[in-house]
Amino acid sequence: MDFILNPWPWYISGPLIALVMALLVYFGKTFGMSSNLRTMCTMLGADKYSNFFKFNWKEQSWNLIVVLGAIIGGYIAVNFLSNDAVSNLNPKTISELRDLGFNHAGATLVPNELYDYESMTSLKGFLILIIGGLLVGFGTRYAGGCTSGHAITGLSSLQKPSLIAVIGFFIGGLIMTNLILPLIF
């Protein structure tokens, strides 16, 4: 059972993610998680403010079901399919993060320094989560997709727009991790 309970290697994980995409395409749909954010806007009444949100959200309900499944999947994975193995991060990453003030790199999926109750309720922590969320929500819709829609589906179907978007993902990610994170922490 250890091979299931331990973190999975990349060469198992990658093909399984491709399988998720293939299944959704096989069911006549697409693999795109950020679309759900638009659907939720419409459900909350955003169609009164912009034509962008005027569409029949019920046609997207299958995708909301995928989201519900993903939440359940996350719950199952940590509660029934995991041991307390610590993530096999590069020791250099761990020591760098310690210098930035992240003390238990790899022990959890997300740093307590960002996500625990104390951080979340501090002004700085709260702003980080809000700004991060705003950037993700705005950016994915502007770019017309996120990691699933562009990096996986778009690159798989050899689409140039997706390649440009993925280059963008990396420009933004590299700037944040290498230039901005050291300034905030």
Added chain:
Amino acid sequence: MKHLKFLLVGIFFGIVLVKSEAVSWYRIYEMFRFQSFHMYGIIGTAVLFGILFYLISKKGTIKDNENQSIVFRPKDKGFIRYIVGGSIFGLGWALVGACPGPMYILLGTGVYSMLIVIAAAIVGTFIYGVLKDKLPH
């Protein structure tokens, strides 16, 4: 019941992303520091197998579950929206360590503060929708 298959795919997706550590903030950090092959391996093999699936389906050998030809919807042409929108998304991805899929998955793993990120992402999408016609695409 026709939705059950989507629920199952979602559950599978959630499990795979947790077990692969693609939902780990630390793995995203490590990737953007080029300190590990892990995330590149995941994305690389996913795309490799994805291309394989695309090429086979283009030949018409695989039909979808309603026996229709499989179509990958073409993305709109453009440059600015992809490079600028992509970069904005990248900034957020590296900051909170989660893209839209992992946000929900992490919520399921018990990271309840992710609700703040999800709410902000919904607002971010709303802001885009309102500004859409004023932005270069």
